[in-house]
Amino acid sequence: MNKHLKELLFIILSISPLLIMSILSNLVEVPSSEISYEGLDRKVLMLSNSFLLFFFLVPYFAIKNNNNYLMNTNKIKLLPAALVIISTLFFIVLNAPVIEWNKSISFPDFMSSFESWALLKEKQLESLTVYLVSFENNFEYIIGIFAIALIPGFCEEYFFRGILQKNFNLLLKNSHVAILLSSLLFSAFHLQFYGFFPRLFLGIFFGYLFYWSGSLIYPVIAHVFNNFLSLTVFYAANNGFFGENFDVSVNSSPDIPLAVIALSIIIFIFLVTVLKEKLKYTNESG
Numbered sequence: 154m155n156k157h158l159k160e161l162l163f164i165i166l167s168i169s170p171l172l173i174m175s176i177l178s179n180l181v182e183v184p185s186s187e188i189s190y191e192g193l194d195r196k197v198l199m200l201s202n203s204f205l206l207f208f209f210l211v212p213y214f215a216i217k218n219n220n221n222y223l224m225n226t227n228k229i230k231l232l233p234a235a236l237v238i239i240s241t242l243f244f245i246v247l248n249a250p251v252i253e254w255n256k257s258i259s260f261p262d263f264m265s266s267f268e269s270w271a272l273l274k275e276k277q278l279e280s281l282t283v284y285l286v287s288f289e290n291n292f293e294y295i296i297g298i299f300a301i302a303l304i305p306g307f308c309e310e311y312f313f314r315g316i317l318q319k320n321f322n323l324l325l326k327n328s329h330v331a332i333l334l335s336s337l338l339f340s341a342f343h344l345q346f347y348g349f350f351p352r353l354f355l356g357i358f359f360g361y362l363f364y365w366s367g368s369l370i371y372p373v374i375a376h377v378f379n380n381f382l383s384l385t386v387f388y389a390a391n392n393g394f395f396g397e398n399f400d401v402s403v404n405s406s407p408d409i410p411l412a413v414i415a416l417s418i419i420i421f422i423f424l425v426t427v428l429k430e431k432l433k434y435t436n437e438s439g
Contacts (some may be wrong), residue, residue, distance in 0.1 A: 155324070157320060157323040157324045158324060160215065160216070160219075160320055160323075161320050161324065163212070163215050164212045164215070164316055164317065164320060167208075167211040167212050167215070168208050168209060168211060168212070168312070170208060171205060171206075171208035171209070172342075174205070175342070175344060176344075191284075193284075195284065195285060195287075195288070195289075195293055196293060196296045198284075198285065199285055199296055199297060199300035199301065200296065200299075200300050202285075202300070203299075203300040203301065203304040203305060204304070206304055206305055206308035206309065207304075207308060209308040209309060209311055209312035210308060210311060210312075212312065212316050213311075216316065221319065221323055222315065222316065222319050223367075224311075224315045224368065224369035225366075225367050225368040225369070225370075225436075226368065226369050226370050227370075228366070228367070228368040228370065228435060228436070229368065229370045229371075230431075230435050232431060233366070233371065233428065233431045233432050233435055234370075234371065234374055236424060236427060236428045236431060237362060237371050237374050237375050237378075237428065238374065238375070238378050239424060240375075240421065240424045240425055240428055241358075241375045241378050241379055242378075242382070243417050243420055243421040243424060244355070244358055244421060245379060245382065246409060246413070246414065246417045247414065247417055247418060247421055248351045248354060248355065249409050249414075250409070250414065251350055251351045251354060252348070252351045254350070255347055255348065255349060255350045255351060256347050258347070271346040271347060272347075274344065274345065274346075275345065275346075275347045278345055285297070285301070286301070286384050286387045286388065287391060288388050288391075294384075294388050297384050297388075298381060298384070301380055301384050302377050302378075302380040302381040302384065303377055305376070305380060306373050306376040306377030306379075306380055307373050307376075307377070309339065309376065310359060310363075310369060310372045310373045310376050311369065311373075313335050313336075313338065313339040313342075313356065313359075314335065314359055314360055314363040314369060314372050315363070315369045317334075317335040317338060318331050318332060318334075318335040318360055318363060318364075319331075321334050321335055328364050331360075332357055332360035332361060332364060333357065333360075335356065335360060336353050336354075336356030336357045336359075336360055337353060337356075339352065339353075339356040340352040340353040340356055355379065358375065359372035359375055359376060360372070361429075362375055362428075362432065365428075365429050365432040365433050365436065366432035366433075366435060366436050367436040368435070368436070371432065
């Protein structure tokens with residue numbers, strides 16, 4: 154058996170407890186009206202959910218001495234890091250129409266059971282997410298940054314980009330296919346169909362940051378910033394920072410004028426072109 158295929162099998166086996174828990178939790182049929190998070194400690198709930206993601210670090214023990222999986226987390230420069238953050242901001246703007254399109258997808262009659270299940274899980278996830286990010290004070294907000302931005306940003310990027318993407322590239326000898334496959338699994342792992350395509354495109358963006366730079370730190374920065382911005386906007390909106398008429402939802406995006414989207418596309422393409430060259434130079438210069 155190919156040694157990289159053996160590595161892939163071990164990788165899957167090492168995170169199997171997390172996969173099993175995730176699948177079982179989504180297969181259990183619980184009417185959304187019966188779910189209530191009131192009375193639960195928000196901080197404990199946030200941290201317990203995020204600590205499960207540490208299962209994604211288990212493959213480290215299999216690849217720690219394998220030079221094929223170098224992640225170069227010490228290779229970071231200020232200008233590329235700043236460009237990553239700015240590019241991520243414009244990517245979020247461009248992903249907004251995709252979010253709305255994905256939410257509007259309807260299924261043919263023969264898939265009505267799946268559609269009902271997907272809608273139910275979407276409502277349950279929204280209910281949980283709203284509760285988690287409805288911070289009552291700054292301390293909960295800080296815990297939220299740690300549990301919703303930092304831990305998922307590092308653990309998920311370590312596994313999906315640093316491990317899976319590398320493994321697929323070693324197996325298939327094609328970096329672009331490796332990025333696509335790891336991004337598909339990244340999105341599928343969340344078991345949220347009505348957020349599948351926005352998360353897929355986000356994963357592809359993270360994948361190319363890793364591919365160009367050879368360093369895991371840049372996709373981690375992008376992932377953490379994406380999550381941080383989302384929970385910060387929600388927290389600020391709930392505290393009236395944007396005014397009383399500003400409506401924000403955890404699973405939707407505000408209406409963005411077509412002109413803004415068109416301008417964002419131009420700026421994003423320019424930023425990514427510059428970023429690609431900066432990251433490649435950083436990678437080659439060591």
